[in-house]
Amino acid sequence: MNQANKLLMLIVVFGLIALAPMLITQESLLNIVIMTLYAALLGQAWNILGGYGGQVSFGHAAYFGTGAYAVAVLQVQFGINPWLGLVVGGFAAAAVGAFIGFCTFRYGLRGSYFALVTLAFAEVLRILSNSVDFTGAGVGLLIPLERSAANFQFASKEGFFWVIWAMTFAAFLTVWKIGNSRFGAQLMAVRDNEDAARALGVDAFRVKMGAIMLSGFFAGLAGVFYAQYFLYLDPHIAYGAAISVESLLVPIIGGMGTLFGPLLGAAFLHGLSELSRAVIGDAPGISLVLYGVLLVVMVLFVPRGLAGLASHLRSGKPAESRVEEGKGHA
């Protein structure tokens, strides 16, 4: 698919999704669509850095939580409107991305070490938010209920739908643009071979910084949305490992470094967990077991994700992995 067709397809897909509020009248079903879009947003955020930039992060909760806490704290402690909080949340998360990126990329951390350090940063933030007062410490923050669109609290799910739809669409358009720009070309070059990219004049540090900030920004938006949708936050929700895992699982299942991968992954994951709930019931942990199994299976057998599998079936060519053999161990 060339770039123009991808854009067309993107518009068509989001256009179809936009019909959901018209077709779906049941709030609980619309909720599934909303949560799927939200997961796609989070996954696409991760995908910018992990899929296009090749920097696997285990700590995307750092950005998510920062966005969520920004909007909640501004509201609860300072009475600032959450729409303004949305902007602040996105940029605050991008700033956290810049800080983590600077600390890691400046010193050449890559691969597993990068992953572990990002996890440690998220943990530090979790403990901090657990220990200071203005985040409500361990008790958490309850955003006062005040239903009105001006207050980013909609009376019906449809309002939330349009917000998450717009945010997710914006993220996907951004990623389309990445796939069709100098920045994106350089980012993917750094991912595939950093030395070769630098030899061709690519400033790897700058490019990775750009990616981590963009990635942080969109993850922060997802956090803002989460806070407004559920109106409650605590350190475990905001900075806990579950968010970090979800944000990497979605694009890995859907296809890392592909435009539509996060949407496929989000739809697949939510479909699966709904299915498992229907079949097995609400047993604790079972849907997470499925997630774990999926992660293992995908990395082991389908390293290019559902998107790679789809293009493989279409072209009939072998779906070999992007990664070079023989460079690593075991």
Place this chain on the structure above:
Amino acid sequence: MPDSAIIIPSVLNGLTTGGLYALVALGLTLIYGVLHIINFAHGALLMLGLYAVYFLNVQFGIDPYLALLIVPPAMFALGYALQRGIIGRASHGRDENILLVTLGLSIIIENLSLYFFRSDTRTVDTPYSFDVVEIFGAFLPYPKVVAFVGALVTAALLWLLMSHTDLGRAIRALAKERKGAQLVGINADHVFAMSFGLGVACLGVAACLLLPSYYVNPQVGGGFVLIAFTIVVLGGMGSFVGALIGGLIIGVVEALGGLFLGESLGQIGIFLIFILVLIFRPNGLFGAKA
């Protein structure tokens, strides 16, 4: 400012906790040193070991220390199978893939435990659970002192195994020169799986020594993962002595951090050490600078 009457027991307590941490980190560093992979499922496997010790105790009345004869071999077999069946096939040339697969495994193990054992926190009751030993005027829990000694003994045994047995020689050869070792007829897949099994068996030992003074629930492993990683990077990836010293340092840092900053903030010290060491001394405090 707390005076020495508080600090000394606190340091000693930290040292014994550090011995336990070292024990957990030994397995991790062994796996890293040989296979050059980071086993993210380390904490989850420890939790599994703890449950094994727990159930052996409550179902069959087997003393946790007696379980040393059962749990480590079982964990060894599990580790061997995991490496051969799953982890060894996952990399596709990128080490992050191993991290992802072991993350997947830890999610599976933790949530299966949650499903089967529920989230209750459990402890075992042994005659010596509350015994204390007096050292330098400080009263230390007997099980922690045993665990501390156990960590030293395990490290020594590992060292003996690595330096004096054929398996140890094969492991070291493979860790150093993969191609060459395979050329002289070492079955790499087998030896890798043996190393992974040994690393997981260390967790079995840790579980037996840990449970009398600790507890188990499905989340218990998570707390150990980053601590064990911190110890391993602090001591230098792959170094046994480094893991021992690193474990003791972290134990003391945690104890003193808790004393001065409070439980929750004290933990931050560990993560900050982890971040700073990885950034500035990726070969560990005692390793050569990269």
Place this chain on the structure above:
Amino acid sequence: MLEINALCKSFGGVQASQSVTMTVPQGGITSLIGPNGAGKTTLFALITGFHTPDSGSVRFLGQDITCLPPEAIATRGMIRTFQTVQPFAGQTVRENIAVGAHLKIRGRTEALAKAEDVARQVGLGDRLDMDAGSLTVAGRKRLEVARALATDPKMILFDEVLAGLNPSEIRDVIPVINTIRDAGVTILLIEHVMQAVMSLSDYTWVLNQGAIIAEGPPREVVSDPHVIEAYLGKGMAERIAKREAASA
């Protein structure tokens, strides 16, 4: 154009560069030869910022570039290729070359168009949409050349672009290098294929065990006894001279 002054680098005990001093004039093709492990690739890495020298300096176009990072040196117009080819596997040939083109060109469409031009020029025009990872060795070598060329450089350092090619492939690539030179790009090349060194280069430097042991026009350099000894071992120069005297 390029002045290297007393450049030193050692890896642990190995002296990979021992006070190397050499110059490359603007225009034309200069070659760098030497036996395996002489330190040629290391010298390239030192010049282009991939290694930092222990001491010594590198000047390019009159400016000191000694401690600059690789990308800054590339931006100034000096591009290296890699002896062990480094394609962006998983990306197409066109996308690979476009990464080079983007050094000077911002727009994606223009960069892709430039990539196509360059691909034709080096003989990859028929493989534009192929995965770079599935190219043959000869194809990958051409890709290295193409990516470097697409950056519009002032100078290219080629590290054994002919190694691993068969004689007919070598015959195909030599004109490509000549065309690049004719377009005004200064070339420094590392090469083991003597026939190519002779036919391509105007001037040759010889490196052995990290030190320059000879320089001059290629034909003179290859008959230098020091050079023959470096390549073939002690006593060889004498024996060859004797044999030639005998047959004369």
